Amino acid sequence: MMDDYALPFWIYLGVLAVFVGGAMKKILASHLGATPPLVAWLGATVLVERLWAFCLPAALLLLALLLGLACCLYAAARTGPTQNDADMHAPHGKAVLITGCDSGFGHAAAKHLDALGFEVFATVLDLSGDGARDLQRTCSPHLTLLQVDITQPQQVQQALLDTKAKLGLKGLWGLVNNAGVCVNFGDVELSLMSNFRGCMDVNFFGTLSVTKSFLPLLRQAKGRIVTISSPAGDQPFPCLAAYGASKAALNLLINTLRHELEPWGVQVSTILPSSFKTAHSSNHAHWERQHKQLLQGLPPALLEDYGEDYLTETKELFHRYASQANPDLSPVTETIVQALLSPRPQARYFAGPGVGLMYLIHSYCPFSLSNRFLQKLFLKKTLAPRALRKQSGFDLNLLNNNNNNKEEEEKLK
Structure with missing residues (x-):
């Protein structure tokens, strides 16, 4: 048969x-x-x-x-996404540097890794800020705070010298590239060039600067590089082009590093979180400032074409989306631990619900379907730009006038 x-x-x-x-x-x-x-x-x-x-x-x-x-x-x-506890490396005595610890994932990771017994070097923008003071108050003496703006090479080099001085002959087991920023939101045409440069300076060039500077210590320890990226770097989220483009560049950089550092014994992983409440994301005043800066920076003709109500709706949608985000950051911090301690860390981790499904649809479904899924999932805009609404109204009036003319002609016949 x-x-x-x-x-x-x-x-x-x-x-x-x-x-x-x-x-x-x-x-x-x-x-x-x-x-x-x-x-x-x-x-x-x-x-x-x-x-x-x-x-x-x-x-x-x-x-x-x-x-x-x-x-x-x-x-x-x-x-499999997890490893047995018996297979994991012991955290005690392992030194890890985490960038962007003023708030969000970095702040939570610094606390968590310190509690597990890591020797943590936590970089902050402001040593006198609330985040830094909270880490000083709640963490062990093994945690070291470093004031670093990763876009400033001098500060990065000073952090390297301070870290070397404290580690002595010991290498650095882990680098957690967490520091990042979303400078602005909005359509590509509405985003200033300074917004694109601001995202690239922090998310790409700043992370590259830190990684290159600390690589000798990481190679010495045959350690780990763990980078917090974003699904926006792989998929076209509406109104996040500046942020997404910087994360796309970062993703390619990290993937290239993974291949290049394999002979050195340095393992490289990327973490892709779902939506979480971090930094200013749930702060309504933050979105209002962003909205105001956008309105002030736009040429009058462009503002007229899009309409202030169109921009206001985008702002409100971002604020609503951020307010519904998950406040529990533990899925990300636990994933960081997995990437640092697993004998065979994955190249890519999904942290939080829904990310895997999003990538599944992105990988296997037609582009039109996956793109529509993103639009429905992220920003459900109801308003079109003002110029398009006017054009639609003009076309509708023209159609009605043509129909009326035809009816008059029929009556005359």
Whole structure:
């Protein structure tokens, strides 16, 4: 019976099984909770339906399902998101430098790693600020605060000298590149060139400066580089072009470093968080300042084309999205620990719910569908730019006038 089926059937079978296995690989590594069993069942259902459409015999159908299951299990075994505690490296005595510890992920990570027994070097913008004082008050004497603006090479070099002086002959086990900024929000045409440069200065050039400066210490210890990036660096989130472009450049840099540093024994990982409440994200006054600066910086003609109400809606949508973000930062801090202590750290980690699903849709669905998903997930804009609304109104009036003229002509006839 099986001799009746040509080679293309077997090729189709193999390709479909690999597709399902690849999809399951992403799902099982994405922290989706109860979703994987559902998606696995849907995948198996699609597989059965396609094979049944080809009228394959029951034995071959069973073989296909077993092959798909084997692919899933193999992928899960190779890319499981966590490691057993017994396999993890011990944190005690390992030195880690974390950038951007005034607030957010950096602040939470500095506390968490200090509590685990790491020797933490935490960089802050302001040694007298609330974040720095909180770290001094709550952390152990093993934590060292360093005042560093990562866009200033002199301050980065001074931090390197201070770190070397305290470490002595010991190398640096981990560098956590966390410092980052979203200078502005809005459409590309509405974003000032200074906004793009501001994001690039911090998120890309600043991180590059710190990484290059501390690489000798990391190579000495055969340590780890862990970089907090963003899904906006891989996917076109509306109104985040300046931030996303800087993160895209950062992602490529980190991926290149991962290959180059492998011979040195330095492991490199990227963490992609979902939406969390960090820094100014939930501060309404912050969004108001951003909105005011945007209005003041726009040429009058451009403001007229887009309309102040269009910009106001964007601001309100950002504020609403940020206010609904997760205040619990532990998924990110725990992932940082995984990347620092795992014997075989992953190249890429998803931290928080929904990120894995987003990348699954981005990887396997048509661009039009994934783009629409992003727009519905992130900013659900209802207003079009003012010039387009006027144009639509003009077209509608023109259409109505044409219809009225035709009706008059019909009456005259």
